[in-house]
Amino acid sequence: MKRILAAVDGSEPSLHAARLAGDLATKLGAQLMLAHVCVPMVYPAETAWVPIADVERAAESHAEEVLKRAAAELRKQGIEASTLVLHGAAAETLADAAKAEDVDLIAVGSRGRGAVARVLLGSVADRLVHICPKPVLVVR
Ligand SMILES: Nc1ncnc2c1ncn2[C@@H]1O[C@H](COP(=O)(O)OP(=O)(O)OP(=O)(O)O)[C@@H](O)[C@H]1O
Numbered sequence: 001m002k003r004i005l006a007a008v009d010g011s012e013p014s015l016h017a018a019r020l021a022g023d024l025a026t027k028l029g030a031q032l033m034l035a036h037v038c039v040p041m042v043y044p045a046e047t048a049w050v051p052i053a054d055v056e057r058a059a060e061s062h063a064e065e066v067l068k069r070a071a072a073e074l075r076k077q078g079i080e081a082s083t084l085v086l087h088g089a090a091a092e093t094l095a096d097a098a099k100a101e102d103v104d105l106i107a108v109g110s111r112g113r114g115a116v117a118r119v120l121l122g123s124v125a126d127r128l129v130h131i132c133p134k135p136v137l138v139v140r
């Protein structure tokens with residue numbers, strides 16, 4: 001196992017998944033990558049007009065912030081990770097990245113930021129398990 005990707009949306013379950021991926025990477029001598037996907041938002045028609053470039057910049061800097069915080073969290077445990085900002089539909093984009101980066105494993109939390117108590121598996125984790133060509137580790 002040489003490369004492990006952890007998908008981080010800033011939620012506690014995703015950080016938990018990243019920590020576990022970091023432990024595995026350390027034990028196996030693998031590289032760890034943290035990825036966040038900026039998902040395009042759909043605005044109601046009456047939303048005030050905002051230049052698309054501003055929206056994209058805000059999403060990009062949010063992604064960088066999420067990844068920076070996760071990387072700092074892992075560094076406290078002595079784990080170094082590279083970071084990757086991606087754009088698109090979350091599960092599809094993560095599956096494509098897992099393939100493009102030729103990772104051996106992708107780790108996700110079972111839930112994320114949209115956590116609704118009764119949902120056992122979030123839609124991104126669920127979809128990723130269905131479509132990802134690489135092994136997916138769903139962390140509870
Ligand atoms: N935009 C994203 N970028 C990176 N990883 C993500 C993103 N969204 C979700 N994930 C990953 O998927 C895991 C599960 O999150 P998911 O979005 O499936 O659940 P949820 O937010 O609780 O539910 P839902 O999004 O269906 O309302 C997260 O812990 C994280 O690892």
Ligand SMILES: [Mg+2]
Nearest residue numbers: 112113114122
């Ligand atoms: Mg979610």
